[in-house]
Amino acid sequence: MKINPLVSIIIVNWNGKDVLKGCLESLTNLDYQNWELILVDNGSVDGSENLVENFNLKYKSYHLIKNSKNLGFAFANNQGLKKARGKYILLLNNDTKVKSDLLIKLVKWMENRPTVGVIQPK
Numbered sequence: 001m002k003i004n005p006l007v008s009i010i011i012v013n014w015n016g017k018d019v020l021k022g023c024l025e026s027l028t029n030l031d032y033q034n035w036e037l038i039l040v041d042n043g044s045v046d047g048s049e050n051l052v053e054n055f056n057l058k059y060k061s062y063h064l065i066k067n068s069k070n071l072g073f074a075f076a077n078n079q080g081l082k083k084a085r086g087k088y089i090l091l092l093n094n095d096t097k098v099k100s101d102l103l104i105k106l107v108k109w110m111e112n113r114p115t116v117g118v119i120q121p122k
Helices: 017-027 048-054 073-083 102-111
Strands: 007-013 035-042 061-067 088-093
Touching (some): 007 017, 048 061
Parallel strands (some): 035 061
């Protein structure tokens, strides 16, 4: 039986290789394990695709959506949302570095407040 991740992390990237590396490295240090990564690349020409494909990903579930051109930030996020399987969605900018306890705190907060639909971490 395949278990769905509780959290889907969606990252949109367009020619952000330099900052994307730091973001991916911070994700490998997450304490919380029940998540998937969906990276949507908007036709990057800076080697971002190679970085992602060759990165030492420790994810239980990882999806790369490769667009042939830049379809825009909103469109790319919607592509990721269609692929997401998690109960919770984290839209993460490619230049963000997360702390290791981010998902533990966010999931705990949401699980204790079933009437809340959206939160935004600072």
